[in-house]
Amino acid sequence: MKLEALWSQATATQRWGAVAFFLGVGLVAWWQWPSPSSAESEVVLRPGADGALVRSHEGTVPDGDLRLWGQGKTLSALGGGLPYAELRRMFDYFLSGLGEQGLAAIVARIDQEIQAQLPQTQAGAAKVLLRKYLAYKEALVALDKAPAAQGQGVEAIRQRFEGMLALRPRFFTPVENEAMFGFDDAYDRDAIARLEVHQNPTxxxxxxxxxxxxxxxxMPAAVKAEREAPRQIINLENQVAALRAQGGTDAQVFALRAKALNPEAAQRLAVVDREEREWQTRIADYQRERQRVLQANANSSSGERDAALAQLQQSRFSPAEIPRLAAYEN
Structure with missing residues (x-):
């Protein structure tokens, strides 16, 4: 969560207090994995492991797709580096399940994802990076308890931010630090400066x-692009809606999106469109069949009606999809 989001919230603990989920977990083991071999083999990045780790992750796609970073390239083509930013997003995605699942299980799952998506020579270094990241998160817990970091004012927020920056060299190299946190740091510096303006009573x-x-x-160009991205997407989708209202075809919609974004993004959005149409068709069929079931069981007991509806749902939807049906039944 960016610092900008704190401005409209009752508390400012979401970004800085999120690390509190490590409280009560105990010391995180930070051990050294064998150093990756210096010999690079021609290994192509493989698909990641499937299956949700916790219930709240069902129906979601893990952040940090290492395959997108590598685009199927070999290690020599990648220069032997690590996808630091993607790894951090992956770490945070799975760590958000802490509370529903124990830390040891989460670490094991991240290791599984790393092993599945990265060549062996990179996987070892990525696992070491995970242990460093966990130790860093623990240090942030202590930082958040410091007296100077208490409160919701801009000075307290700046103290937490500066303290966070000062912690990093203990855990990460300059390359790791910039690759994992560089963009967020630039974004947060800008957000703090804006908050100082807003809170200045003079x-x-x-x-x-x-x-x-x-x-x-x-404003740095990358930060400006991040701030403007939601507005650009909204404007683009408004144009798409207008084009469809005028009878525009899928090919015309694709061309519009490809020009505004890129062909790859346009293709992903086309897949989303298709999946949404398929979902709405399934929902319409379900609603018609649900009405038929209710009419057929009008004189049955509530338990029998519930059982019949449950059977209908299970025959047409996956366990992850069933909770979404409640929004269509009122």
């Missing part, structure tokens, strides 16, 4: 607008 509204305009002009 500034008039006009002065605040002027200072925010200066920040806009100095």
């Amino acid at each position: 500034l008039s509204e006009a002065q605040k607008r002027e200072r925010l305009a200066v920040l806009d002009a100095a």
Whole structure:
């Protein structure tokens, strides 16, 4: 969660307090895995392991797709590096299941994903990176308890941010630090600067607008693109809706999206469109059949009706899909 989101919340603990889920877990074992061999073989990245780790992950796709980073390239083509940013996203995705699943099981699952998606010579280094990341998360817990980091004001937020930056060299090399956290750090610096403007009682509204305009002009290109991305997607999908209303074909929609984004993104969105149409067709069929079941069991007991409906659901939907049906039954 970016710091910007804290501005509209009652508390500012979401970004900095999220690490509290490590409390009560005990010391995380940080052990050294064998160093990867210096000899690189021509290994192609493989698909990741399937299956949700916890109930809250059912129906979701793990963040940090290492295959996208490698695009099926061999180790020599990749230069032997690690997909640091993708690995961090993967770590955070699975660690969000802590509470539903024990830490040891989560670490084992991440190791499984690493082993499935990376060549052996990279997998060892990625597992070492995971242990370093866990130790870093533990250190953040202690940082969050520091007196100077308490409170929701901009000074407390800055103290937590600066403390976080100071911790990193204990766990990560400069390359790892920049690759894993560089973008978020730039985003958060900009967000803190904006928060300082908003919370400055000596500034008039006009002065605040002027200072925010200066920040806009100095905003790093990557941060600016991140901030504008949701608006661009909304505008694009509004154009898609208008095109479809005018009778536009799937090919025309694809061309519009490919021009605004890229062909790969347009293809992914086309898949989403198709899956949504298929889902809505299945829901319409289910609603008609559900009505028929209810009519056929009008004189049955509530238990018999519930059993008949449950049988209908199980015959047409997966366990992960069934909870979504409640939204279509009222």
